[in-house]
Amino acid sequence: MDRPYRKALGVLTLSLVVAGVAWAATGRERSLAIYPAQNIPLRFDHAQHLEAGADCATCHDSTRTSVSPKDRNLPGHEECETCHDIAAAQKGQKTDPPSGCASCHPGFDATVRKEPAKLDLPPANIEFSHKLHLDKKVECVACHGDMTKVTLATRQQLPKMATCFECHDGKVVTNECKACHLKQPSGRLQLTFSSGILRPMQGNPLGMDHGPRFEFNHGTRAAVARQTCMECHSDSYCQQCHDSLQKPLSVHPNDFITLHPLQARTDATRCESCHRAQSFCAACHERVGVGMDADSSLRPRNAKVHPDYNTWVEVIGPQHHGIAASRDLRQCVACHREESCMSCHSELSERRQINPHPSGFRDACQKLAAANDRACLKCHSDNSLRQKGCR
Secondary structure, three states, rough: OOOOHHHHHHHHHHHHHHHHHHHHHHHHHOOOOOOOOOOOOOOHHHHHHHHHHOOOHOOOOOOHOOOOOOOOOOOHHHHHOOOOOOOHHHOOOOOOOOOOOOHOOOOOOOOOOOOOOOEEEEOOOOOOOHHHHHHHOOOHHHOOOOOOHOOOOOOOOOOOHHOOOOOOOOOOOOOOOOOEEEEHHHHHHHOEOOOEOOOOOOOOOOOOOOOOHHHHHHHHHHOHHHHHOOOOOOOOHHHHHHOOOOOOOOHHHHHHHHHHHHHHOOHHHHHHOOOOHHHHHHHHHOOOOOOOOOHHHHHHOOOOOOOOOHHHOOOOOOOHHHHHHHHHHHHHHOOOOOOHHHHOOOOOOOOOOOOOOOOHHHHHHHHHHHHHHOOOHHOHHHHHHOOOEEE
16 A cells, blocks of 8 residues: 555544544533533542442542532542551552552652642532432432443543433423523523533433534424523524524535525525515625626626517517516516516606506406505506596
């Protein structure tokens, strides 16, 4: 295998590994917003200590009175010295079990006057009381799993929400979000932390997985569980996307401007849920040279939208613009404004005055005008309506 091929294969393998880690982080990892990243420069074996007869309270006795995740419920030298003769090891004596500094702090040399690497264990961003749970006789294994198979405990031994919901079922024990998650002054959940953004992941018990496709399918979920959404989001948050001013790139990718005609033709109602054809589509098309009112210098010379003028305007037939408009007016208003039609079809026009109404329309015009003459006044003056007997 030549070197360039091996290099390319290595890059591909690395990309697949990174993608696999990213997938695992969404489905199996703990949220960084809840459990910030840790740095634990220690050598420790939970399984070995439990097998030797220690129990959870031996090292974590302070949990009995702990009412906050900010409490540091980790053992210090005092607890370790119950079994490890640290003082003897510091004098160079041989101890059993091993009690030298390097036994727990790998690479640490006691002869060099230097502090060992410090632990970095940020508190969890939740409301939690060990004391309350222990008073309710909740076993440690219920939240932290079977520690007889664990060496050094990490974030992986901290409970996920699915574990909490085994007891917090909403019947005997509350399962409201605000019972555990931190809140803002507004009362909504705090979503942004220095360690990450709170975002439901795969396996979320409420079925609120905010995965890569959530922007496309959240509408259905929001319609049936709006109150759950309101725990985190306000109406103004929704309007950041739904006011049609700017869409996130996950909804409209970078090259969407060249791809959107196909989607607009096949699913116009979806576009119209955010965009108004007359104020958004037509205005944009005019700016890029599409549409009657666009600057003539911007109009493309090598593109033709409509048939030749006579077929499209003068000759009544299957390709006449009136027939096309009656079939699909949405396509017309994407480029033409109401004024475009009125330039020929209005009685007030100085250009042409082509009657757009079908034969026999005069018999119904009085009734229509009496019900709502605002549409009539778009093309007719008040005096004209009176002369026609519509008033």
